[in-house]
Amino acid sequence: MAKQYDILLRLLMLGDSGVGKTCMLRRFTESEFDPSHISTIGVDFKMKTLEIDGIKVRVQIWDTAGQERYQTITKQYYRRAQGIIFVYDITNEPSFQHIAKWASDVDECAPDKVQRILVGNKSDEELGRQVTTEQGSKLAETYEMDFFETSASTNSNISESFTRVTELVLQAHKRDVDKLLGSLDDYLEKAALEEEKGSQNADGSAQRGCAC
Ligand SMILES: Nc1nc2c(ncn2[C@@H]2O[C@H](COP(=O)(O)OP(=O)(O)OP(=O)(O)O)[C@@H](O)[C@H]2O)c(=O)[nH]1
Numbered sequence: 403m404a405k406q407y408d409i410l411l412r413l414l415m416l417g418d419s420g421v422g423k424t425c426m427l428r429r430f431t432e433s434e435f436d437p438s439h440i441s442t443i444g445v446d447f448k449m450k451t452l453e454i455d456g457i458k459v460r461v462q463i464w465d466t467a468g469q470e471r472y473q474t475i476t477k478q479y480y481r482r483a484q485g486i487i488f489v490y491d492i493t494n495e496p497s498f499q500h501i502a503k504w505a506s507d508v509d510e511c512a513p514d515k516v517q518r519i520l521v522g523n524k525s526d527e528e529l530g531r532q533v534t535t536e537q538g539s540k541l542a543e544t545y546e547m548d549f550f551e552t553s554a555s556t557n558s559n560i561s562e563s564f565t566r567v568t569e570l571v572l573q574a575h576k577r578d579v580d581k582l583l584g585s586l587d588d589y590l591e592k593a594a595l596e597e598e599k600g601s602q603n604a605d606g607s608a609q610r611g612c613a614c
Pocket residue numbers: 417418419420421422423424425426436437438439440441442443466467468469523524525526527552553554555556
């Protein structure tokens with residue numbers, strides 16, 4: 403019996419409007435980059451299946467609107483996230499300063515076990531850089547987060563950052579994951595046995611029929 407996935411996880415992307423959240427997500431899930439900026443309204447999501455340590459993980463990634471006016475809606479999604487990707491734009495200093503605000507909002511609403519990483523996007527725009535790699539790295543250290551500089555445009559570090567946050571979530575929920583995989587294996591074993599029994603019965607009935 404082929405399993406499509408073993409586990410479903412929810413990730414959430416947060417950061418100012420225009421930092422490139424939607425582009426990162428499209429790059430990761432559809433291998434596409436669209437240079438136009440159409441602001442996300444409220445929230446949107448995309449799915450992707452990853453295989454990590456032999457576990458098929460289906461990730462549901464929520465892309466939130468960075469605009470202030472949608473924050474009442476987007477905050478409702480914080481509680482359900484197991485992993486969060488904070489995104490700023492390396493060519494936009496205020497978007498970097500605002501990470502502190504995004505992080506404190508998450509502290510208020512998200513579950514304790516939530517795993518977080520920090521991403522500085524648009525690393526292809528070296529000429530317009532306003533935030534150094536060192537500044538990004540230091541902030542990540544302060545918050546005890548892993549740090550990546552990415553480019554949705556050139557596909558640099560995109561898969562690496564989504565994969566990393568997924569790995570962190572799996573590690574944080576290891577006991578639950580092991581339990582779930584155990585019960586899934588039991589279920590599949592039982593189902594296979596039932597199937598086998600069923601086919602044996604069918605054969606058996608046919609033989610009885612002949613014997614009569
Ligand atoms: N050079 C460059 N531009 C990028 C990159 N990622 C996104 N952009 C551009 O940045 C703009 C905003 O990207 P979006 O993905 O729409 O931004 P967002 O964070 O989803 O914005 P909201 O939905 O308003 O919160 C677009 O014009 C993109 O083309 C990147 O890696 N490099």
